[in-house]
Amino acid sequence: MSESAKISEILLSILLPEISAAYSDEENDEDAEVEVASDTSEEQGVAPVHEGDGSLDNSKSGAEEAEDVEDVEEDSPSAIGFQRRSTQGKRARFNAYGPQKDYMVFKAVLHTLHAMDEAGIDLAIFLDALSWGNQYCIQNDQCRTQRSMLLHSEELETILQRWEKPPRKKRPIGGSRTIEPFTRNLVQQEVEDDLKSIGPLLSLKHGDDVDWIKMTVKGIDELVAQAKKRCPTLWALLAKSAKMVSNDELKKRTNHIRQNDLVRAS
Structure with missing residues (x-):
């Protein structure tokens, strides 16, 4: 396994508790909402409405x-x-x-x-x-x-790139002020969606024990494969960060070796 992949796994492992907790809280909130809606319907003498039972009017404008x-x-x-x-x-x-x-x-x-x-x-x-x-x-x-x-x-991708960084020495500030916050919010939303998508993989149902197979290399590899598939934006950010860290470490090692060579040569 490459150093970049290892660092990505480490970064992902740091996020696992937060993702699992966030997913569990969201699941509990949804269960509570369903219970409240069911109780309210029973009090009013109205049968609870279930999705797909034909009792809802799905007509559109x-x-x-x-x-x-x-x-x-x-x-x-x-x-x-x-x-x-x-x-x-x-x-x-x-x-x-x-x-x-x-x-x-x-x-x-x-x-x-x-x-x-x-x-x-x-x-x-x-x-x-x-x-x-x-x-x-x-x-x-x-x-x-x-x-x-x-x-x-x-042409669309090139057009957006030019608006973000026009090919001129003095670039207009207005475009950057608009595009940068927009892209930042877009990435944040994508990451939030990715976290929700991967949440079910990182939480156990009540009464279930941890499967030892999932703690082996095979289980970790399967989790990584699912993470790449279910949270592409988050994984791309982690991979990019890991690559940057790896490059920095490589530069530090190279500089250290060069310094040692210079010391030996002197």
Whole structure:
């Protein structure tokens, strides 16, 4: 097992008690809520409602149904392939201009900006409305197509990276102030979800004893495999931290060896 993997296991083992306790508290809270709801229903002479028994009205509004349909359309492999081919086809037409392709794209961008100005909107209003900020844009087929094409485009990752760190010497502060807290909150939410996901693996049911097999190397390896699968964000952070620690340790060892060699040489 690599040094990086060992350090990751150590870091994960530090988190195990907290994860298990958090999961147990959450499980107890859910049980308490179910008991309270059941008692209240019995007092009122109403049978408790169980999920999936047909007693709940699961009807959705038109907007919710439209969003469900949109999610299906955007996530289907055939739709993603078509959307990417469409963008590639448009890029190919600009590439046909050869050295003038960047200028032709620039002219198209200016034409679009002029059209937006004539319509009385700017880029902020446009993106806000297109990005699920306007009920009509949510359900409109043309808006839905363009939104989906951006979400599944190969360019999206590069676009976000440029907004986070624009390729210029003097970078705008506003973008970083907005993007950095957003990404931090996003990672925190992902880690919290990962902790909840791995919680069941780290807690015992009442009356169960610890299985000695789970305490062996085989059991630990299985836990590590499940951790990588169930909490990818948390594991990636631990692996990155472990790699940084390993690199620092390697540098310290290398410097120590060099210093000893210099002492011997002198």
